[in-house]
Amino acid sequence: MQTTALDAPAPVAARWRRPGWRDPRLLVGIALVAASVALGSWVVRSAEHTVPVFVVRAPAVPGTAVDPDALGTAQVRLGSVGLDRYLRADEPVPPDAVLLRAVGAGELLPRSAVGSAAELALRPVAVPAAGELPATVLAGSLVDLWLTPVAERGGSATASPRAPRELAASLTVAEVGRPEGAFAAGGTTVHVLVPLEQLPDVLAALASDGRVDVVAVPGS
Numbered sequence: 001m002q003t004t005a006l007d008a009p010a011p012v013a014a015r016w017r018r019p020g021w022r023d024p025r026l027l028v029g030i031a032l033v034a035a036s037v038a039l040g041s042w043v044v045r046s047a048e049h050t051v052p053v054f055v056v057r058a059p060a061v062p063g064t065a066v067d068p069d070a071l072g073t074a075q076v077r078l079g080s081v082g083l084d085r086y087l088r089a090d091e092p093v094p095p096d097a098v099l100l101r102a103v104g105a106g107e108l109l110p111r112s113a114v115g116s117a118a119e120l121a122l123r124p125v126a127v128p129a130a131g132e133l134p135a136t137v138l139a140g141s142l143v144d145l146w147l148t149p150v151a152e153r154g155g156s157a158t159a160s161p162r163a164p165r166e167l168a169a170s171l172t173v174a175e176v177g178r179p180e181g182a183f184a185a186g187g188t189t190v191h192v193l194v195p196l197e198q199l200p201d202v203l204a205a206l207a208s209d210g211r212v213d214v215v216a217v218p219g220s
Contacts, residue, residue, distance in 0.1 A: 050075040052089035054109040059102070059140040061174045062122050062193055066097040066114055074108065087111050102140055102172050122193040124174050125202055127214055129188040133176070134216045142170045142220035143192060145202060149210040167205050168198045170217060190214045 055072040066087075073089040087093070087109045100115045127145065137143060145167040175191040192214075194202050205212050 050077050051083060052076075053083065054087045054089050056103045056105060056107050056109055059105050060099055061102050061140055061172055062099050063117075063120055063124070063174065064099045066093055066099065066109075068093050071109065076108075085110055085112070087114060104140075121196050122172075123196065123199055124191050125194045125199070125206070126177075127190045127192055127206065127212055129190055130211050130213050133188055133190070133214060136220075137173060137176060137190065137214065137216050139173055139175055141173050142217040143173055143190065144169045144215040144217060145171065145192070145205075146213045146215055147205040147208075147210050148213065149208070164213070167202055167212065168192075168194060170220075 052073045053076045054068070055074045057070070057072045068089070071089075076083065076086075093114075094116070096116055097114050098117050098120060099113055100120055101113050103109065103113055146164045147167050148164040149162040151162060171192040171194060173190060174193050177189040177191070179187065202212075
């Protein structure tokens with residue numbers, strides 16, 4: 001007997017089966033959700049975790065002793081700055097630590113600015129001011145030193161002026177000693193920090209008959 005298409009059995013519809021606990025797709029989905037929750041929790045905890053870092057309260061010049069009691073602290077969040085570059089307040093500070101460069105008020109104390117006195121390649125030199133100094137010449141500001149040599153005398157009594165020359169540029173002022181009171185004697189003395197390689201030239205100029213002028217660097 002010949003079978004037609006109408007006599008063929010109808011296809012049975014596939015029934016949807018609920019995935020079991022051993023279904024790989026379900027396990028992968030659970031693992032992804034758990035990983036996302038763990039990562040979000042770690043990000044939140046890291047953002048809330050802070051560490052104390054030293055902050056300079058007032059402008060400080062090279063050679064200043066690093067005293068933890070004279071410094072402030074700031075709580076800095078991990079990841080917000082490169083904390084390895086700064087001195088943490090929860091770590092011990094060497095007792096002989098000094099600043100190797102000038103640090104401004106409110107600045108996080110960089111590790112690179114702290115060292116021992118033996119590393120400090122600067123020496124303080126007292127320079128008497130030839131005239132009145134600008135009010136901007138203070139501890140921490142920058143100044144230049146210029147030498148005006150004494151005039152050369154030729155065969156006549158006429159003196160030949162000599163051009164001033166720069167002794168040192170952008171020296172940090174460590175201290176300014178201004179006379180106080182109505183009976184104060186002497187003029188203003190500027191204590192500048194001179195690099196070791198420029199020290200002989202500056203000391204020779206101060207010992208000469210010429211005039212050493214302290215010139216303020218604008219903007220410092």
